[in-house]
Amino acid sequence: MSKEIEQAGYRQNAQGHLVPQELIRPVDKLRDDVVLDIVDTARVLRQAMADFKAASMKKIEDFIDLSSNEYGVEYGGTKGNVTLPSFDGQFKILRAIGDHRVFDERIQAAKKLIDECVVEWSDGANVNLKALVDHAFRVNKQGRIDINQVLGLRQLAIDDPRWLEAMSAIADAIQVTGTSQYLRIYQRQPNGKYEQISLDMSGV
Numbered sequence: 001m002s003k004e005i006e007q008a009g010y011r012q013n014a015q016g017h018l019v020p021q022e023l024i025r026p027v028d029k030l031r032d033d034v035v036l037d038i039v040d041t042a043r044v045l046r047q048a049m050a051d052f053k054a055a056s057m058k059k060i061e062d063f064i065d066l067s068s069n070e071y072g073v074e075y076g077g078t079k080g081n082v083t084l085p086s087f088d089g090q091f092k093i094l095r096a097i098g099d100h101r102v103f104d105e106r107i108q109a110a111k112k113l114i115d116e117c118v119v120e121w122s123d124g125a126n127v128n129l130k131a132l133v134d135h136a137f138r139v140n141k142q143g144r145i146d147i148n149q150v151l152g153l154r155q156l157a158i159d160d161p162r163w164l165e166a167m168s169a170i171a172d173a174i175q176v177t178g179t180s181q182y183l184r185i186y187q188r189q190p191n192g193k194y195e196q197i198s199l200d201m202s203g204v
Contacts (some may be wrong), residue, residue, distance in 0.1 A: 049199065053183050060084065060095050092194060094184040098174045101147050108172035111137055113166035114153070147174065 010018040011032065020031070064082060111133075116129045136149045154167050156191040186194035 007093075056183055057095065057181060060093070090188050092186045092188075094182075094186070096182040096184065098180055098182065100178040100180065101169075101176055103147070103150070103173045104175050106169050107145060107150070109170035110166045110173060113162050113169065115158055117158075117163050117166070161189050175179055 009021040013019050033079045080097045140146050185197045
C-alpha cells in the first residue's frame with residue numbers, strides 16, 4: 001500500500017479493496033500495525049542473516065586460500081566441506097556444500113527390477129519385504145521420491161543379479177540439479193560435546 005493511500009486515510013483489505021480508516025475497528029487497525037511492524041523487522045533481520053552468511057563464507061574461502069598457499073595445509077574433504085576449530089577448541093565452524101539430487105526416469109526401471117526380485121523371493125506370500133520397498137519409494141511432500149530412503153536399499157548385502165542391476169540403475173538415475181552452501185557454528189559444552197548455535201528462530 002502506498003504512502004499516499006495511507007495518508008489519504010485508507011487501508012487495503014485482504015480482498016484488495018480500499019477501506020476508509022474510520023470504518024475499521026481500532027482492534028483491527030492495531031492488529032495490522034503489530035503484524036506489519038514485525039514483518040518489517042523480520043525482513044531486515046533476514047537480510048542481515050543473508051549478509052552475515054555471505055560474509056562468513058567469503059572469510060572462510062579467503063582463509064582456505066591463504067592457508068593452502070602459504071602453509072601447504074589442505075582443509076576439508078569431498079565437495080569442499082571444511083571444519084575450522086578455534087584455538088581453544090571451544091568453537092568450531094562447519095562449511096558444508098551439498099548437492100540437490102533427484103531421480104530421472106531410470107528409477108522406474110530400478111523399481112520394476114526390485115519388485116520382480118521381491119515377488120520371486122517371497123513367492124507372493126511375504127508382504128513385509130514389499131512393504132519395505134514401497135516405503136523406500138514413497139514420494140515426499142514435494143511429490144518426489146526421497147533419495148536417501150532409496151539409497152538405503154543399497155546397503156542390503158543381496159547377491160542377486162537383478163538386484164545388483166537395480167542398484168546400478170538407482171545410481172545411474174541420480175541427477176545433480178544444483179548445490180547449496182551451509183554454515184553451521186558449534187560451541188563445546190561442559191560434557192565435551194559440541195552443540196550447534198541455532199540461527200533458526202524456532203530454536204532460539
